[in-house]
Amino acid sequence: MEIDGARNTQIWRVSASVGEDSESLKEALPILQAAEVLKRGGLVAFPTETVYGLGANGLDAKAVADIFVAKGRPADNPLILHIASMGAIHQIVREMPPLAISLARAFWPGPLTLVLPKATIVPSKTTGGLDTVAVRMPAHPVALALIDAAGVPVAAPSANKSGRPSPTEAAHVVKDLLGRVEVILDGGPTGVGVESTVVDCTGRRPVILRPGGVSKEALEEIVGIVEIDPHVLASREIPSGPVRSPGMKYKHYAPKAPAVLVKGDPPELFEKLTRLAAEMQIKGEKVGLMVSRELMEYWEKQTIDPSQWYITCMGSRVHPQEIAANIYRCLRELDEQDITKIIMEGVPRAGLGLAIMNRLEKAAAHCILET
Ligand code: AMP
Ligand code: MG
Numbered sequence: 001m002e003i004d005g006a007r008n009t010q011i012w013r014v015s016a017s018v019g020e021d022s023e024s025l026k027e028a029l030p031i032l033q034a035a036e037v038l039k040r041g042g043l044v045a046f047p048t049e050t051v052y053g054l055g056a057n058g059l060d061a062k063a064v065a066d067i068f069v070a071k072g073r074p075a076d077n078p079l080i081l082h083i084a085s086m087g088a089i090h091q092i093v094r095e096m097p098p099l100a101i102s103l104a105r106a107f108w109p110g111p112l113t114l115v116l117p118k119a120t121i122v123p124s125k126t127t128g129g130l131d132t133v134a135v136r137m138p139a140h141p142v143a144l145a146l147i148d149a150a151g152v153p154v155a156a157p158s159a160n161k162s163g164r165p166s167p168t169e170a171a172h173v174v175k176d177l178l179g180r181v182e183v184i185l186d187g188g189p190t191g192v193g194v195e196s197t198v199v200d201c202t203g204r205r206p207v208i209l210r211p212g213g214v215s216k217e218a219l220e221e222i223v224g225i226v227e228i229d230p231h232v233l234a235s236r237e238i239p240s241g242p243v244r245s246p247g248m249k250y251k252h253y254a255p256k257a258p259a260v261l262v263k264g265d266p267p268e269l270f271e272k273l274t275r276l277a278a279e280m281q282i283k284g285e286k287v288g289l290m291v292s293r294e295l296m297e298y299w300e301k302q303t304i305d306p307s308q309w310y311i312t313c314m315g316s317r318v319h320p321q322e323i324a325a326n327i328y329r330c331l332r333e334l335d336e337q338d339i340t341k342i343i344m345e346g347v348p349r350a351g352l353g354l355a356i357m358n359r360l361e362k363a364a365a366h367c368i369l370e371t
Contacts, residue, residue, distance in 0.1 A: 007043070009178050011170070013186045016141040022084075025145035030185060035149035037182045038063075043070055045159040045173045046146050047187035048138040050111045050195050050213050051166040051328070052173045053082065053156030054181065055146070058092075061123035064155050070180040072162040077246045078128035079155040080113050080196070081135050084147040092133055092153055094119050099223050100201040106222045109139035111196040111213025115245075126155050128246050136196055142187040158195060159184075165253045165328040168193050172332060193325035194355045199226070200244060208232060209245035211355040213324070232358060252362035255331055257288065257339045261364035263346035264371030266317075270298045272371045273343060277309055280341045286310070288339035290330050292317040295345055310337050314345070320352040327359055 012030035016022075025031055034044045041063040044055045054071060056063035058081045068075055081092055086104065089096065094117040096104075103114060118133035127133050135153075138144065147154045158166040161176040170186035177184070197212035199219065207227045208216060219226045231248045243249050262273045273295065280287050288310040294317050299306050312330040315322030334342055344360050347353050361368060 007179055007182055009174075009181055009184060011174065011184045011186060014142050016187055020141045022141035022144035022148070025141050026149060028145070030183075031142070031145045031149055034146055034183045034185055035151075038146070038150040038152065038154065041066075042183070043067065043181040044146070044183040044185065045170075045177060045181050046143055046156075046185040047140055047170070047190055048082075048143045048156075049140045049190060050138070050192045051168055051190055052159040052170065053138075053143070053154075054159035054173075054177065055082070055154040055156040057150065058082075058126050058153040058155030059121060059123065060152075061125040064123060064125045067155060067157065070177060071157060071160070073157060074162070074246075075125075076128040077157075078130055078134060079126050079157050080198075081122070081126065081133060081153040082143065082147055082156050083135060083137050083153050084144045086137075088153060089135060092119050092122050092135060093117060097201055099206055102222055103199065103201070103206070103219065104137075107214050107218075108137040109144065110137070111139070111192050111194075112136060112219075113196040113198045113210075113212075115198060115200040115202060115209065117202060130246075132200075132202055134198060140187065140190070142185055146185070163253060165331045166195060168325070168328050172328075189325075191325065192321070193328060194352070194359060197355070198245060200229075207244070210247065211358050213352070213355065215351040216354060217351060252359075252365075253331065254365055255342055255363055256335050257342050258367065259342035259344055259364040260367045260369060261344045261346055261360050262369045262371065265348075266294065266298065268371040269345065270295050272369070273345060274299070274302075274304060276369075277306075277343055280343075281308060285341040286337075286339050288312070288334045288337055288342045290314055290327075290334065290342065290344040292323070292345055292347070294318075310334070310339055317347055320347060320350075320356060323347060324352050324356055327356060331363060 113136040159173045167173045192213040197214040198210040200207040
C-alpha cells in the first residue's frame with residue numbers, strides 16, 4: 001500500500017455501535033491513548049454516526065493547520081467543532097440564539113451542525129477566517145467518549161483526502177490517510193452515511209447550508225419554516241459569487257468516469273436508465289450502474305439481463321436511510337472498476353432524499369437527465 005505521509009499511523013479497533021452508551025468506553029485504552037494524541041496536538045480519525053472524522057484539538061491553530069495538510073483541504077473551507085456535552089458550547093460561541101437552543105435540544109447528539117457567532121478563543125484557522133463557528137454533538141459512542149476524554153472541542157472534517165468520497169468504513173480512511181494521521185480508531189461502518197445537515201442560526205430564520213442527516217421536514221417540526229440556501233438547489237454548478245458556506249464553492253467528489261444522474265419516477269425512470277445503459281454499451285463503453293433494489297427487481301420482471309454491466313446496489317427507494325448509508329461506498333466501489341461511463345439512479349427529494357440527491361448531483365456534475 002502507498003504511504004505518502006510522514007506519520008506512523010496506529011489503527012486501533014474499538015467495538016461500539018451507534019446508540020450504545022459512551023460511558024462504558026471512557027476507560028477503554030484506545031480511547032484514552034487517542035485522547036492523549038489529540039491533547040498533544042496530533043491527528044486522530046474516528047467514527048461518527050454520519051461519516052468518519054479527521055480530528056484535532058479545535059482550539060490549537062497548529063493542530064488544525066495539520067488537518068488541512070493531511071486532507072489537502074483549501075484553507076478557507078472551515079471545520080466543524082465537535083463537542084460531547086451541552087456545557088462545552090458556551091466556551092466556543094459568543095451567543096446561542098433561542099432557535100439554536102431549540103434545535104440543539106431536539107437533535108443533539110445527532111447529525112445536525114449549527115453555525116453560530118464565534119467566541120474569540122476559537123482560532124480563525126478553524127473557521128476559515130469567518131466570524132462564525134460550526135458546532136455539532138455527534139451521536140456515536142466512540143466520538144463522544146474520545147471528545148470527552150480529550151477535554152477540548154474536536155475540529156473534524158470528513159476523514160478522506162480532499163476530492164474523494166467521504167469515508168463510511170475505517171478501510172476507506174486507511175486508503176486515504178495512512179501515514180498522514182497518528183491514529184485511526186476503527187469503530188466499524190458508520191450509520192447515517194451522509195454528512196450532517198449544516199444550519200445557519202445567525203439570521204432571523206434558520207437556513208440550510210448543506211442538507212444532511214437531519215431532514216428539512218424534521219427541522220421544521222421544531223422551529224417552523226426553514227430556508228434552503230439557493231446554492232444547495234443549484235449544487236450541480238460551482239457558485240461563482242459569494243457563498244454563506246465556503247464548502248459550497250469547492251468542486252466536490254467526482255468519480256473517475258463521467259457520471260450521468262437520471263431523475264424521475266418509475267416506470268419511465270427505469271426504462272430510460274435501462275435504454276441509456278444499452279446505448280452506451282453498444283458504443284463500446286464499459287458501463288457502471290448505481291441503482292436501487294427496485295430497479296433490479298424491474299429488470300428481473302422484464303427479463304432484462306444486466307450481466308454485461310457493473311452494478312452496485314444503493315438499497316431500496318422506499319428506505320432512503322438505506323441509500324444514504326451506501327452511496328459513498330458505492331461511489332468508491334465504482335472508482336475501483338475499469339468503468340468508462342457511470343449511470344446513477346435519482347431518488348425522490350423528500351426527507352433524507354434531499355441530502356442524497358445533493359451528493360449524487362455533485363458526483364454527476366457533468367450531466368443530469370430528467371425523464
Ligand atoms: P466537512 O468538514 O467536509 O464535513 O464540511 C463542513 C461543512 O460545513 C463545509 O461545507 C463548510 O463550509 C461548512 N461550515 C463549517 N463552518 C462554517 C461556518 N462557520 N459557516 C458556514 N459554513 C460552515
Ligand atoms: Mg467533507
